[in-house]
Amino acid sequence: MGEAARIVDALGTYCPVPIALTARAARDLGPGDVIELLADDPLIEVDLPAWCHRQGHELLALVEDAGCYRARVRFGAT
Numbered sequence: 001m002g003e004a005a006r007i008v009d010a011l012g013t014y015c016p017v018p019i020a021l022t023a024r025a026a027r028d029l030g031p032g033d034v035i036e037l038l039a040d041d042p043l044i045e046v047d048l049p050a051w052c053h054r055q056g057h058e059l060l061a062l063v064e065d066a067g068c069y070r071a072r073v074r075f076g077a078t
Contacts, residue, residue: 004036004072005029011068015043019051026057026075034060037071044069 008025010018018039025035037048045062048071052059060072 003034005033007036007038010037010039010041012040014041015047017041018044019047022048022051022073023055026055029075031076032074034072034074037069037073039069039071040067041069042067044071048073 006025006029008018008021010021013021018037018041022035022037029035037044045064048062049059051057052073056076058074058076060074062069062071
């Protein structure tokens with residue numbers, strides 16, 4: 001899947017902070033760049049796919065392990 005251009009650590013934060021941090025990081029990236037998001041807010045399972053769909057980004061992966069979520073997002077034109 002390739003290296004992530006940036007890792008966004010949103011552990012310990014809750015909605016809407018993980019999405020806000022991801023959106024902020026996206027401003028510095030170009031189309032095709034990948035961000036890895038770390039979060040422990042279970043709402044990320046709903047919020048992140050919806051946000052990606054609205055913004056035109058590709059959700060590459062979203063996995064949960066013992067309450068910690070790891071997601072990879074490929075950014076499109078924003």
